[in-house]
Amino acid sequence: MKIGIDIGAQTIKIGTKDKKGDYKIKTGIKTGPDFIKTGEKLKGEIEKSFGRASLAVIGCFGPLDLFKKKVIKAPNLPGWVGISFRGWEKILGCPIILENDANLAIYGEAKVGAGKGYKIVSGFTLGSGVGYGCVMDGKIYHGNWDVEAGHMILDPGGPPCGCGQKGCLEAYISRLAILEKFGKEPHDLQDEKAWDWIAHKIAWGCQLVTVLVKPDTIVLCGGIAQHKGLLEKVQKCYRKMLRIYPKEASETKIVLGKYIEHAGVIGAVELLVSS
Numbered sequence: 180m181k182i183g184i185d186i187g188a189q190t191i192k193i194g195t196k197d198k199k200g201d202y203k204i205k206t207g208i209k210t211g212p213d214f215i216k217t218g219e220k221l222k223g224e225i226e227k228s229f230g231r232a233s234l235a236v237i238g239c240f241g242p243l244d245l246f247k248k249k250v251i252k253a254p255n256l257p258g259w260v261g262i263s264f265r266g267w268e269k270i271l272g273c274p275i276i277l278e279n280d281a282n283l284a285i286y287g288e289a290k291v292g293a294g295k296g297y298k299i300v301s302g303f304t305l306g307s308g309v310g311y312g313c314v315m316d317g318k319i320y321h322g323n324w325d326v327e328a329g330h331m332i333l334d335p336g337g338p339p340c341g342c343g344q345k346g347c348l349e350a351y352i353s354r355l356a357i358l359e360k361f362g363k364e365p366h367d368l369q370d371e372k373a374w375d376w377i378a379h380k381i382a383w384g385c386q387l388v389t390v391l392v393k394p395d396t397i398v399l400c401g402g403i404a405q406h407k408g409l410l411e412k413v414q415k416c417y418r419k420m421l422r423i424y425p426k427e428a429s430e431t432k433i434v435l436g437k438y439i440e441h442a443g444v445i446g447a448v449e450l451l452v453s454s
């Protein structure tokens with residue numbers, strides 16, 4: 180059985196696609212501080228839900244060394260820094276394809292979600308961190324290492340980011356950054372002025388992606404993207420900011436992801452289908 184796995188700092192989702200083409204997804208498996216123990220627990224959950232794994236695509240928070248299958252930084256899980264998923268290949272008893280979790284979320288959206296049918300799909304995952312992914316002609320664009328556009332610097336004198344830089348997009352609009360600036364978790368934040376400010380930062384990120392990549396569409400995924408009215412605010416700011424193109428070329432569509440919480444695991448399952 181081929182298994183898609185999406186690892187978050189707190190929980191893990193596993194999934195597969197049945198013969199009818201329906202996704203079977205199991206959520207709520209806890210991500211533990213111990214990498215090996217988490218792998219052993221995961222093996223049990225996979226066998227209980229789906230049977231033995233023959234191949235796994237794993238999406239994990241980054242930055243990652245995709246070639247060595249290693250986690251480079253993990254601010255929320257210090258015990259995972261430097262670990263290699265080759266260790267889990269032994270535990271799960273199958274080969275693992277490792278991917279950046281945001282790449283998989285945007286891949287899922289490009290294949291079967293809000294970006295379906297477009298040639299170049301970029302997108303951000305807005306949650307505990309700000310992930311970025313880009314799919315060109317059906318393939319994830321990796322650069323020569325791993326693209327991390329959530330860490331584009333908007334202001335070098337801006338607030339410190341968990342990555343070590345200052346003023347990254349993530350340092351303004353991650354869950355923690357919003358909590359710090361406005362004193363409320365994003366899902367409790369009702370101040371429309373605050374959301375105008377957040378929308379402006381997201382639109383700024385979309386403008387930068389547009390001039391660098393010029394995608395057909397930009398998909399916004401993750402819990403923060405779901406705030407009512409945010410998409411319209413982002414679109415409005417973006418249209419005001421993006422002036423370099425004539426009108427007919429300025430219509431990069433910014434859309435909401437179709438799979439609110441499951442885009443990552445669905446992307447992992449879809450990558451299995453094509454591998």
Ligand SMILES: [Zn+2]
Binds near residue numbers: 341342343344349350
């Ligand atoms: Zn950063």
